[in-house]
């Protein structure tokens with residue numbers, strides 16, 4: 499499976515995030531990508547597809563905010579990373595905001611997603627990495643490809659960042675594929691619900707979104723990913739959420755996977771986008787499922803069995819030492 503990556507994705511290195519009522523070390527660190535990259539004999543560099551595919555998914559004002567937020571933050575005399583602290587949730591009005599603190603509240607939904615010096619550059623190249631990996635599939639050169647995206651993307655929506663995500667890499671690739679005539683299904687198997695991806699395609703009848711994740715009753719992002727969220731308007735029935743309880747092992751997980759793949763088949767998809775988070779791993783430090791390394795191989799094999807071209811887009815996974823092995827296991831299953 500050809501893999502894509504750009505070293506500029508490593509320039510994003512926020513120092514801390516708000517968690518358990520205090521500041522802790524940022525979990526989505528660049529060594530995650532480095533260790534996955536090290537498990538590949540060869541990774542191809544990303545090509546530059548420009549801003550247009552990003553703007554087909556994200557609002558222009560949001561993209562401009564991402565580009566300039568760090569500079570604006572520093573211009574107000576602050577040190578360190580830009581992070582919001584006031585959110586316009588209560589009786590909000592859409593105003594034209596100028597103050598960076600207001601914009602951070604407007605364009606984010608949590609305090610786990612700071613904007614550091616390299617955030618725009620890394621996010622831009624993370625999205626280009628997804629588009630590059632997609633292009634080998636669209637060109638018919640490979641039946642499967644791997645985008646080593648980092649920062650991840652699935653919590654980012656049309657005009658917001660959150661959950662370590664700034665640009666929605668999987669959604670950007672899916673939208674690009676749809677525009678070249680493909681019928682796309684996205685399966686998200688990160689531990690956390692992919693609320694941003696769901697939001698982007700919620701009313702869309704063409705792109706199906708299926709997610710297996712920790713029940714949002716107990717886990718982040720709490721407000722989305724419940725089983726009764728099934729899409730809206732013409733997209734009704736094209737969103738499928740399969741929440742599972744903390745402690746889920748591979749046996750229960752595999753049943754959900756079978757249900758998810760049945761839905762993909764019924765959509766008549768001809769391109770499969772896998773949002774792959776390895777934070778379902780038993781040793782993940784921030785998550786609570788019990789998958790093991792060999793289970794990722796079995797997941798890959800099961801997905802390969804449906805016989806569609808597969809674009810794998812990296813999302814979360816924080817057991818850094820095991821990340822390379824877990825990604826390798828998934829991709830080796832896909833190859834068989």
Ligand code: SP5
Pocket residue numbers: 515517522523524525610650651652653661662663688690718775777784813814815
């Ligand atoms: C892409 C992805 O997996 N995002 C997950 C975001 C989850 N954020 C909420 C949990 C925060 C836990 N932070 C622990 C920090 C340890 N230093």
Ligand code: ZN
Pocket residue numbers: 688689690775777813814815
């Ligand atoms: Zn996750």
